[in-house]
Amino acid sequence: MSLTGTPFLYALITLSVVALVLPLALWSRLRGPRAVRTAARMLMLLFAQSTAVALVFVLVNNQNNLYDNWADLLGTGNHVQQAANLGADGTGGIALKRLPRVRQTFTRADGPGMHAAGGVRVTQLKGRVSGVNAEVYVWLPPQYGEPAYRHHKFPVVELLSGYPGSAKAWFGALKAHEQLLPLMRSGEIAPFILVSPRTNLLAGVDTGCANVPGTVNADSWLSVDVPRMITDNFRVQPAPTGWATAGYSAGAHCAVKLAVAHPDRYRAAIGLSGYNDPIGERASLAAQTPALRAANNPYELLRKAHTPPRVALYISGQPHDGYEAGVALEQSAKAPTTVHVVFIPTSAGGHTMALWRPQVVPSFHWLTEQLGLARARGGTAGTVGTAGDAGTGTAGTGTAGNAVTPRSPSTGGARRAALASGTASRAGAARRR
DSSP states (O other), X not given: XXXXXXXXXXXHHHHHHHHHHHHHHHTTTOOSOHHHHHHHHHHHHHHHHHHHHHHHHHHHHHHHTOOOSHHHHHTOOOOBSOOOOOTTTTSTTOOGGGSOOOOOOOEEOOSTTTTSTTOOEEEEEEOTTXXXXXXXXXXXXXXXXXXXXXXXXXXXXXXXXXXSOOTXXXXXXXXXXXXXXXXXXXXXXOOOEEEEEOOOOSTTSBOTTOEETTTEEHHHIIIIIHHHHHHHHSOBOOTTTTEEEEEETHHHHHHHHHHHHOTTTOSEEEEESOOSSGGGSXXXXXXXXXXXXXXXXXXXXXXXXXXXXXXXXXXXXXXXXXXXXXXXXXXXXXXXXXXXXXXXXXXXXXXXXXXXXXXXXXXXXXXXXXXXXXXXXXXXXXXOOSSSSTTSSSEEXXXXXXXXXXXXXOOTTOOHHHHHHTGGGGTTTTOOO
8 A cells, every 4th residue: 555645544544533432432341350451441542642643644744745655664765776986977988879769658647746737747767877766757848748839849857855755746745837837838937847856766865966886876867867868758958958957955955966066967956945065964975975075065066166167056045944055155156157045034934845835936937037948928028036136146035935135145143164065054954854
C-alpha cells in the first residue's frame, strides 16, 4: 500500500476511529485478573496513540511531500547504480553529442496535484553518465500540444526539492503548474516545460547535488543526464539559452550551485530560502570535506571565478534563512552575473511550503523576463511582477510572502564571516527540509 496513496490514508482514518471507540466500549467491560485488565487497557491506549500519531504524520507528509514512498521513509532506497570519477566537468570524457538518442516511456503520475492542470507524467530514467536510476516528472505547458506551436521549441526549468523531499512537491504542495497555467495561457509567463527529477538518491543523506566519486554523481544526474533525456524526448530550446533551475531550501542551494557551476548548461536560477555553504544542511555529503564544501559553494565559485559566469540569480529569504546568503552572492557577483535579492519578513511565516507557494508566480515572472521571453501585450512588454528591477544586482521588493525591501541590506545579526559564506542563513543547520 502506497505511503502517499488514498487507500492508506483512509485505512489510517478508519483505524483511528476504531482506536477511539474501542476503549469507550470495552473499558469497563473487561473481565479477568486485574493485571490482565490493566494490560488490555494499556494496549488500547497505545493503539489509540499510535494510530493518531501515524495519521498526523501521513497528513503532514502528504501536505509537504517529504517522503514519496516507504523506501524513502525507512531509509532503504538507493538509486545509485555506480559512481565513477567523472572529472571536473562531470561527463567522464564522454562526448555527449555522440550519444544515441533514447526515447523514454512516460506514464501518468499519481498523487496529490498530479492530475491537475493537464496532468503530470513520469518516467524512470537510467542515467548513462551519472549511474543514477530514478524517476523524473514532467509537466508540459498548454501551448505544447497546440497546432500553432508544433514547430516551437520551449524553455525548460528544472525543479529541485528540499531534503527530505519528494520530486512531486513542486506539483503537489507548491502547486506550481496550477498557479502558472492561467498565466502561461494569457502570455504573462512564458510556457516553460517543468521538469522535476528525484534529488534524494541515497538513504539517510543529502547528496548536496554534488559529484562524490565512489558514492554518487548527483551533479551529473541533474545537469547532464536529465537535460539530455528532456532534449531527446521533447521540443526544447538549446542550453543554456532556454534553461533554468529552481529550488526551495536544500533544493535552492542546488539550483543556484548548478547554475553558477555550469553556465554552459543553465542561464538562470531561482533559490527560495537556500544557503551557500553546503554545511547549511547537516546531512549533506558535499559538506564532508573542505574541498567538497568549497567546490559546491556558489559564493566561493563566484568569488574565485576567472571569468564571471553569464547567469542570473533570483534569491529570496528571511533573516537567518536565505537572505544573508543572497546578499553574499550579490556582493560577490561581477558582470555579467546578476543577483536579484528579495527580502521576506519573518512575519510571512517560517521555513515551510506555505512560505514558498506564493513565491512561485513572482519568481517565474522574473525568469520570463530574464530569459527574454516576455511577450508583448498591448504594445508593451508582458507583466513581470513587482519583485524589483530584475537583474540589477540589488535587493528588491516582491509580492511573494509580503516581501519588502529593507532601507539598507540587513545582515540579520549575522557575523561578517557567516555573511560571506552564507552559513548564517541556516543558523547552524537547525532546520531540515
